[in-house]
Amino acid sequence: MNLLEFLYKRLKSHGVDHLFGIPGESVHLHFHYLYKSDLEPVILAHEPSLSYAVDAYSRIRGLGAALVSYGVGVLNMVNGVGQAYAESSPMTCITKLDLMIQIKKLCKRFLLIV
Numbered sequence: 001m002n003l004l005e006f007l008y009k010r011l012k013s014h015g016v017d018h019l020f021g022i023p024g025e026s027v028h029l030h031f032h033y034l035y036k037s038d039l040e041p042v043i044l045a046h047e048p049s050l051s052y053a054v055d056a057y058s059r060i061r062g063l064g065a066a067l068v069s070y071g072v073g074v075l076n077m078v079n080g081v082g083q084a085y086a087e088s089s090p091m092t093c094i095t096k097l098d099l100m101i102q103i104k105k106l107c108k109r110f111l112l113i114v
Contacts, residue, residue, distance in 0.1 A: 004030060008037035011092065016065050018042050020054050024069030026096045034067065047073055051080020051091075058089045065092040 001009075011019065019039045023031055034041050044050045050066055058064030064084075068074055074095050084091045 002033070004033040005037065007094070008034065008039050011063075011065050012038050014063050015061055016063050016092075017061070018057065019065045019067055020044060020050050020057070021067035022047060022050060022069065022073060024073060026069045026071075026073075027067055027094075030067055030094065030096065047076030048080055051077040052083070054091050055080055055084040055087075055089050058084065058091050059087075063090045063092065065094065067094045070095045 008019070017040060019034055020042045021027070021031065021034070022044060031041070042053070044053060047068055050068065054064035054066045056064075066077065068077060074093070077093065081091060081093065083089075
C-alpha cells in the first residue's frame with residue numbers, strides 16, 4: 001500500500017465518500033489512485049467553487065476533502081479555506097509540490113537575472 005492509497009482509505013474511514021478535485025499536471029497520479037479507491041471523485045472546473053463546495057460538504061458530512069494542483073490552484077482556494085476556518089468547518093486540502101522542479105525553476109530564473 002502506498003501513501004495515496006493509505007490517505008484515501010483514512011479519508012473513507014473518517015466518513016468522506018466524495019473527493020472534490022480539479023485534474024491537473026501535478027496531481028495526475030493522485031487521480032489515478034483516486035479512481036481505484038472507494039471515494040467518488042467530484043470534478044469541478046474552478047478552484048474557488050471547489051473550496052466552497054468542500055466547505056458545504058464538510059458542514060453536512062463532518063469532513064470534506066479537496067485535491068488541487070499546487071501554485072495557482074491552491075492560491076485560488078484561499079477564500080474558501082478561510083471561510084471554512086472562520087466557521088470551524090473541517091477541510092482537508094491535498095496537493096503535490098515537487099521540490100526539485102521548483103528548485104530548478106528558481107535556478108533558471110537566477111541564472112537569467114545574473
